[in-house]
Amino acid sequence: MAGRHVIIIGAGLGGLICGRILSRHGYDITLLEQGTQAGGALQTFVREGIRFDTGFHSVGGLAPGEPLDLILRQLDLRDLPWFPMEPDECVGCQEPFLRLSTGWEEERKHVLEPYRHDIWRLKGGGKTLIDALAKDQRVLLRKKVTAIEDRTVSCADGSSYQGDVVISAIHPLVTLRMVRDHIRPAYLQRIEGLSNGPGAFTVYAKLRPGTIRHLRHSIFVNNDFMIHFGDEVVNGHAISLDIVSFVQPDQVEACCQSRQAFAEALIRKAAQRLPGLPEAIEKYWTSTPRTWERYTSTPGGSAYGIRKNSTADFLAPQTPLPWLFLTGQNLGLHGILGTSVSAINTCNSIFLL
Numbered sequence: 436m437a438g439r440h441v442i443i444i445g446a447g448l449g450g451l452i453c454g455r456i457l458s459r460h461g462y463d464i465t466l467l468e469q470g471t472q473a474g475g476a477l478q479t480f481v482r483e484g485i486r487f488d489t490g491f492h493s494v495g496g497l498a499p500g501e502p503l504d505l506i507l508r509q510l511d512l513r514d515l516p517w518f519p520m521e522p523d524e525c526v527g528c529q530e531p532f533l534r535l536s537t538g539w540e541e542e543r544k545h546v547l548e549p550y551r552h553d554i555w556r557l558k559g560g561g562k563t564l565i566d567a568l569a570k571d572q573r574v575l576l577r578k579k580v581t582a583i584e585d586r587t588v589s590c591a592d593g594s595s596y597q598g599d600v601v602i603s604a605i606h607p608l609v610t611l612r613m614v615r616d617h618i619r620p621a622y623l624q625r626i627e628g629l630s631n632g633p634g635a636f637t638v639y640a641k642l643r644p645g646t647i648r649h650l651r652h653s654i655f656v657n658n659d660f661m662i663h664f665g666d667e668v669v670n671g672h673a674i675s676l677d678i679v680s681f682v683q684p685d686q687v688e689a690c691c692q693s694r695q696a697f698a699e700a701l702i703r704k705a706a707q708r709l710p711g712l713p714e715a716i717e718k719y720w721t722s723t724p725r726t727w728e729r730y731t732s733t734p735g736g737s738a739y740g741i742r743k744n745s746t747a748d749f750l751a752p753q754t755p756l757p758w759l760f761l762t763g764q765n766l767g768l769h770g771i772l773g774t775s776v777s778a779i780n781t782c783n784s785i786f787l788l
């Protein structure tokens with residue numbers, strides 16, 4: 436199959452890793468990304484000169500010989516400026532290691548296992564990883580895929596691309612709704628029956644100078660929300676932090692009259708661990724599950740996609756169409772490690788063709 440053309444839908448981590456692996460094996464790759472930048476859940480944004488990460492705070496298992504270390508070496512990503520963090524702090528957690536009560540504890544236990552050993556961050560955040568992956572790939576931006584039929588992928592702007600193989604690195608249900616070829620009803624029903632985990636509500640805060648001491652670890656509070664500090668430090672103080680809580684989209688509306696009220700309730704809760712936080716915040720921005728839905732098209736803005744546990748079998752990369760494959764966090768485990776493993780599995784399935 437080497438030399439064949441592969442169309443990849445979605446230039447998040449999953450799509451980009453597939454692109455890197457397959458192009459190194461001689462495949463000709465085109466990545467179609469609906470957004471104005473690659474990265475999906477690993478995008479960063481800048482407000483008033485401060486960089487905020489969206490879906491990347493830390494990884495585990497990067498010490499020599501640990502799972503992510505081995506994978507990143509293979510992908511030539513281990514030499515990026517990763518740096519170690521201190522162990523996370525857990526305030527009032529039922530089980531210190533589990534850290535958050537999300538309703539999909541089983542998956543999180545697997546995802547978080549490597550964090551027991553070591554925790555790392557990357558200078559420049561998710562953008563550093565995405566830029567390194569995208570730099571030698573053909574990533575076409577503003578290409579929102581709307582239909583998939585007989586190896587041809589059509590975009591909202593009227594363009595279309597034909598490949599020998601198509602990989603969808605977006606949510607499987609969203610993928611199947613775009614497929615015009617006949618698909619076995621049993622497969623469709625199975626995908627439709629899978630549920631998604633909750634979304635994330637995040638407060639991205641710019642701090643007044645010299646107010647909150649910078650900590651080189653994240654804080655998990657009462658299995659309810661987490662606090663992450665930005666990397667920049669001025670005289671021992673943080674210049675930014677974010678507070679993340681996992682919610683269903685309608686929970687924000689149900690709780691409070693506005694997202695601002697939801698954000699301020701979250702800031703008040705975080706102040707129990709960081710006294711003076713409300714006064715220390717000079718300005719803040721928020722994202723809700725609806726924001727995530729708009730940026731990644733994951734249904735309901737689910738942060739980690741399809742729920743997995745040992746009683747529901749994981750999705751395979753193969754679909755009933757021999758030329759259409761799936762990849763990304765919805766197949767195996769989520770996170771940088773889970774999505775990387777998923778991409779490797781997808782590429783292995785294509786090598787077997």
Ligand SMILES: Cc1cc2nc3c(=O)[nH]c(=O)nc-3n(C[C@H](O)[C@H](O)[C@H](O)COP(=O)(O)OP(=O)(O)OC[C@H]3O[C@@H](n4cnc5c(N)ncnc54)[C@H](O)[C@@H]3O)c2cc1C
Pocket residue numbers: 444445446447448449450467468469470473474475476477489490491492493494578579580581604605635679730731732733737738739762763764765769770771772774
């Ligand atoms: C709040 C939050 C915090 C997180 N923190 C961490 C962390 O600290 N450590 C960690 O390891 N993981 C973390 N994660 C998880 C991690 O970010 C994800 O598991 C991973 O980035 C998912 O990558 P993906 O490629 O599967 O999906 P996505 O990143 O969702 O990529 C899908 C891509 O497809 C594009 N797309 C969608 N529909 C179309 C279409 N129709 N046409 C063209 N393009 C399309 C999207 O724009 C997107 O770029 C976090 C996630 C969230 C939400």
